[in-house]
Amino acid sequence: MALDQFLVQTVNGLVSGMILALVASGLTLIFGIMDVVNFAHGDLLMLGAFVGSGVFMSSGNFWAALISAVVVIAALGALLQVTTLRPLLGRDPLTTILATFGISLVLQNYALWQWGPSARKISEPITGQFQLLYLQYPVYRIAIALLSAAIIGGLWLFMKYGTYGIWIRATTQDRVMASAMGIPVPVVHAAVFAIGAGMAAASGVLFAPMVGVTQTIGLDFTLRAFVVVVVGGMGNLGGSILASIFVSLLEAYASLFVSPAQAVIVSFIVLVLTLLFRPTGLFVPTPK
Amino acid sequence: MLSLREVHAHYGKSHVLHGVTIDVGPREVVGLLGRNGVGKSTTLKTIMGLVRASDGSVTFEGRDLIGVATYRLPALGISYVPEDRRVFRLLTVLENLRTGLDRAGMTPERRQALLAKVYDYFPVLRERRHQAGGTLSGGEQQMLAIARAMVLEPKIILLDEPTEGLMPRMVGQIRQIIEILNKEGVAILLVEQNVPLTLAVSDRVYIMEKGAVRHQATAAALRADDAVIHQYLGV
Numbered sequence: 001m002a003l004d005q006f007l008v009q010t011v012n013g014l015v016s017g018m019i020l021a022l023v024a025s026g027l028t029l030i031f032g033i034m035d036v037v038n039f040a041h042g043d044l045l046m047l048g049a050f051v052g053s054g055v056f057m058s059s060g061n062f063w064a065a066l067i068s069a070v071v072v073i074a075a076l077g078a079l080l081q082v083t084t085l086r087p088l089l090g091r092d093p094l095t096t097i098l099a100t101f102g103i104s105l106v107l108q109n110y111a112l113w114q115w116g117p118s119a120r121k122i123s124e125p126i127t128g129q130f131q132l133l134y135l136q137y138p139v140y141r142i143a144i145a146l147l148s149a150a151i152i153g154g155l156w157l158f159m160k161y162g163t164y165g166i167w168i169r170a171t172t173q174d175r176v177m178a179s180a181m182g183i184p185v186p187v188v189h190a191a192v193f194a195i196g197a198g199m200a201a202a203s204g205v206l207f208a209p210m211v212g213v214t215q216t217i218g219l220d221f222t223l224r225a226f227v228v229v230v231v232g233g234m235g236n237l238g239g240s241i242l243a244s245i246f247v248s249l250l251e252a253y254a255s256l257f258v259s260p261a262q263a264v265i266v267s268f269i270v271l272v273l274t275l276l277f278r279p280t281g282l283f284v285p286t287p288k
Numbered sequence: 289m290l291s292l293r294e295v296h297a298h299y300g301k302s303h304v305l306h307g308v309t310i311d312v313g314p315r316e317v318v319g320l321l322g323r324n325g326v327g328k329s330t331t332l333k334t335i336m337g338l339v340r341a342s343d344g345s346v347t348f349e350g351r352d353l354i355g356v357a358t359y360r361l362p363a364l365g366i367s368y369v370p371e372d373r374r375v376f377r378l379l380t381v382l383e384n385l386r387t388g389l390d391r392a393g394m395t396p397e398r399r400q401a402l403l404a405k406v407y408d409y410f411p412v413l414r415e416r417r418h419q420a421g422g423t424l425s426g427g428e429q430q431m432l433a434i435a436r437a438m439v440l441e442p443k444i445i446l447l448d449e450p451t452e453g454l455m456p457r458m459v460g461q462i463r464q465i466i467e468i469l470n471k472e473g474v475a476i477l478l479v480e481q482n483v484p485l486t487l488a489v490s491d492r493v494y495i496m497e498k499g500a501v502r503h504q505a506t507a508a509a510l511r512a513d514d515a516v517i518h519q520y521l522g523v
Contacts, residue, residue: 163390170376170387177374180336181387182362182440 004133005256011132013252015141017245018148022203023218024225024232024240025152026196032235033172033192035093036085039100041200042222043107048073048201049213050111053120062125066205070198077197078190085193086186111215119212122205144206151202152241155195159237168192172235224264227271233281242283246270289314289475290335290366290444295344297327297334304330306499307344310477312444317466317476319490319507321483323521327499328479329371332446335477336361336368348444362388365443369450371479373433377422381413384421384432388439406435409465427458434465444475451482463489483521487511495520 027041052069056062080103088095124140131137159165171178171188179185204217211217228247232239247267255263274282290312297305305327312318320328333339335346337358346353348364361368376384385406389399407414410431416424421432430450437445447466451459459482466476466489480486486493487507495503495516503516510517 163386166379166383166386166390169379169383173376173378174374176338176358177370177376178387179358180338180362180368180370181436182359182391183387184359186357 006253008133008135008137009252009256010249011137011142013249014245015145016252017248018145018152019203019207020221020224020228020248021152021241021244022148022199022206023221024228024244025155025237026199026203027222027225028229028232028235028237028240029155029168029192029199030196031229032237033168034085034089034096034189036096036100037093037226038196039097040080040103040107041196041225042218043104043111044073044077044197045200045204045207045218045221046111046213046215047076047107047204048197049122049204049208049217050115050120051201052205052208053122053213056122057120062122062205062209065122066202069201069205073201074194074198078194080197081190081193086189089189108215117215119214121212122208124209140209144210147206148203151199155199156237164188164191224267227267231270231274231282233284236281236284239281239283243281246282289316290348290477291346292331292335293345293347295331295334295346296342297330297339298342299330299339304499305334305341308334308496308499308501310494310501312475312477314443315470315473315475316492317470317478317490319486319493320477320479320496321481321486321493321517321521322496324481326496328496329448330499331496332368332370332448332477332479335366335446362391362440362442365441367437367440367442367445369433369437369445369447371448371452373426373429375421375424375429375432375436377420379421380418381421381424381432382417384436385413385439388436391440402439402441406438409438409468410435427454427461430454430458430462431465434462438469442474444477445469446477446479448479449481450478451480451485459485483517 023045027038030036030038048069051072052065055068056065059065084099084103085096088099126140126143128139129136130139159168167183167188170181170183171185175185203221208217224247228243229240231247232243247270250266250270251263254266292308292310294307294309295305296303296307308327308331310331320331322328330339334341335353337353337356341354348366351364376387385403389402412428413432413435416428421429424432434450450462454462463485466478470476478486478490487510490507493505493507493510494501497520502520505516
């Protein structure tokens with residue numbers, strides 16, 4: 001029985017780790033290239049879920065909801081970057097923290113005003129359950145994990161081989177030299193913000209069928225996303241993904257012994273230990 | 289072709305360029321000599337728009353460059369090889385070159401030809417094309433930085449202390465490259481501490497002191513009479 005529980009929790013940890021990785025990779029991508037800690041990331045996720053639920057209610061099609069949420073929120077992300085963050089580039093990081101925090105408040109209250117406090121529903125596109133050892137496990141949870149992995153994999157391929165991926169990585173490493181090479185850095189910044197926002201929206205819609213869409217849907221995930229971005233090494237995409245899985249697995253195993261609500265503490269313990277002993281991040285090569 | 293007139297620039301409150309006037313003609317190699325901290329690198333940065341000129345004018349082929357975004361300069365024909373090389377350390381050699389190669393209007397054939405050309409000039413880059421830029425030696429990084437500037441097919445290259453910290457053998461190689469580039473019709477504005485190299489490759493030389501040009505002469509004249517070099521550079 002103990003082994004069964006352990007295996008089930010491993011699956012649980014991997015599933016929530018992949019969703020968390022999807023949220024965190026957008027966050028870390030934006031931090032890496034602009035040194036902006038985007039406090040509105042969770043609100044973009046939430047807004048994406050609302051846009052998705054709107055499209056879902058009118059069309060009844062989950063995939064249409066997913067794609068339109070990504071497109072709309074990506075466009076909004078680019079708009080936000082151009083209007084509020086671009087003017088702050090190169091200033092004290094505190095200004096961008098305040099700016100994104102401000103955006104967060106505006107988006108939250110907009111959502112409350114526009115859609116009200118009651119939860120909206122998006123039904124999962126894949127129903128059904130399968131037997132996982134001693135319990136019935138929803139197929140959709142596995143599907144989300146695979147979809148998240150696919151999106152992250154797509155991002156990785158794009159970053160690794162695409163011209164624009166090279167532009168993004170070059171800009172991340174040396175903004176000045178990138179512009180001296182003719183890379184349109186302001187466009188790259190807006191595009192990266194759009195990609196990060198789009199990924200947040202995707203995770204919002206994917207996650208929505210499990211919890212319903214409310215103003216607070218992003219809260220839990222973004223808090224943990226910040227944790228894994230730090231644990232994985234700020235701005236390090238691969239590190240954030242590994243840290244997401246690592247932290248989620250730890251939480252899943254911890255909930256074998258304590259209640260799931262208390263298990264969340266584990267991620268913060270990992271955070272504190274990382275900051276104490278390896279502040280550059282767990283999953284980065286040792287700096288020379 | 290490139291012309292600076294009475295250019296002033298500041299770093300915060302300190303006034304670093306006090307009216308720099310420099311001209312570089314087409315296909316010309318122009319040396320910019322001076323001791324450390326006289327504003328040679330700042331002059332190049334001002335041309336690139338990385339330091340804002342507070343007064344004066346910078347024009348390229350008659351076009352005002354002040355206020356033009358840095359990333360638009362390569363399309364006009366200006367390439368920059370900065371002092372500390374600044375290769376993209378986590379990008380492979382090939383990816384470093386792709387930052388300049390993958391641009392609008394590039395055909396696959398031309399791209400291939402350009403890549404073959406820089407690989408012919410710098411065979412070591414072909415060998416190491418899948419290696420991260422940060423793992424190259426100093427000399428190899430310098431070659432990569434120059435190759436990266438070359439694939440932009442510039443009319444002028446701003447070359448900031450290319451031989452700094454390099455072994456003598458590499459210095460000779462850099463010299464060859466400057467000469468080859470110039471034969472191909474690329475103008476070069478060369479900032480250097482290495483006086484013999486500068487006099488050997490340049491057509492004309494400017495000597496800077498305290499943020500302004502104090503002297504200019506043909507390289508031939510300075511090779512014949514080095515009193516001025518002694519006076520300003522103490523070598």
